[in-house]
Amino acid sequence: GESVGLHLPTLSVQEGDNSIINCAYSNSASDYFIWYKQESGKGPQFIIDIRSNMDKRQGQRVTVLLNKTVKHLSLQIAATQPGDSAVYFCAENSPQAGTALIFGKGTTLSVSS
Amino acid sequence: KAGVTQTPRYLIKTRGQQVTLSCSPISGHRSVSWYQQTPGQGLQFLFEYFSETQRNKGNFPGRFSGRQFSNSRSEMNVSTLELGDSALYLCASSFGTTSGSGYTFGSGTRLTVV
Numbered sequence: 708g709e710s711v712g713l714h715l716p717t718l719s720v721q722e723g724d725n726s727i728i729n730c731a732y733s734n735s736a737s738d739y740f741i742w743y744k745q746e747s748g749k750g751p752q753f754i755i756d757i758r759s760n761m762d763k764r765q766g767q768r769v770t771v772l773l774n775k776t777v778k779h780l781s782l783q784i785a786a787t788q789p790g791d792s793a794v795y796f797c798a799e800n801s802p803q804a805g806t807a808l809i810f811g812k813g814t815t816l817s818v819s820s
Numbered sequence: 821k822a823g824v825t826q827t828p829r830y831l832i833k834t835r836g837q838q839v840t841l842s843c844s845p846i847s848g849h850r851s852v853s854w855y856q857q858t859p860g861q862g863l864q865f866l867f868e869y870f871s872e873t874q875r876n877k878g879n880f881p882g883r884f885s886g887r888q889f890s891n892s893r894s895e896m897n898v899s900t901l902e903l904g905d906s907a908l909y910l911c912a913s914s915f916g917t918t919s920g921s922g923y924t925f926g927s928g929t930r931l932t933v934v
Contacts, residue, residue: 739921750824750910750925751863796863805876806853806916808923810863 715814722820726787730780730797730811737799741808742771742782745794754782754795784816792818822846824913824926832932838899841929843911845892851875851916852894853923854886857908866909869894870916901933 720726732740738759743751757764757771757780764771770783780797794815798808825844833839845852853876854866865878869888886896892913898905908930912923 741921743925748927750912750927752925753923756921798863800921804865806851806868806870806914807865807876807878808863809865810855812862 716812717815717817719817719819720787722787722789722818724787726782726784726791726816726818728782728784728795728814728816730782732778732780732797732799732811734799734801734809735775735778736803737801737809739800740771740773740780741798741800742769742780743796743798743810744791745796745813747793751796787816787818789818789820792816824911824924826909826911826926826929828929829927830930830932832934833901835901835903835933837901838897839901839931840895840897841909841911841931843894843896843913843926845894845911845913846924849913849915849924850892851914852888852892853912853914854894854896855910855912856880857910857928858906863910866896868916875916898931903933905931906933907931 741756742754745751755766755771768785772781794813796810796813798810827842851870853868855863857863868876872888883899888894908928910928912925914922
């Protein structure tokens with residue numbers, strides 16, 4: 708079936724380090740991918756997205772890499788800060804899914820100072 | 821600009837009861853999608869409403885239903901509650917013109933079924 712998964716449930720880093728959060732997807736027809744951040748007591752917050760015609764996209768302190776050959780997505784956070792501590796989800800969309808997003812199970816990022 | 825507003829924030833219900841949750845989208849957004857979030861299953865798509873019509877539906881039983889009003893506000897209803905329905909219910913609004921993009925999520929309604 709269609710699913711999006713993250714490789715690690717938790718990731719602990721020191722403040723100032725670079726963080727890499729990984730995600731594997733199984734549907735080769737997926738053409739749109741999003742990373743979300745969810746803080747305690749809040750809904751998911753959009754971080755960055757990428758379409759399948761790209762392999763890299765950069766935002767402010769964040770970069771998303773897409774490797775369609777191995778169906779892998781990653782989120783890189785530069786100079787990680789304590790405020791980056793949250794649960795991170797990748798999500799995918801495919802033409803078959805219409806407007807629905809399929810979410811992975813999330814990685815909890817803990818940043819210590 | 822106001823975000824997506826979900827009410828109530830917390831609910832405790834008894835098995836067998838029914839519940840109605842409300843979602844007010846961002847002004848101008850015509851699409852409202854609902855998701856269920858549980859520790860075991862993660863975030864799962866329930867359904868999407870666009871211009872008062874259900875446009876997309878996930879794999880949930882018929883006990884889960886929804887509707888959308890002419891002002892784009894949406895409600896979802898769960899009938900005959902089961903313990904497994906305990907979850908955070910999230911709604912997300914968007915302009916609805918591009919599949920899967922432009923979502924803004926609300927903070928959710930935490931439903932506990934006892």
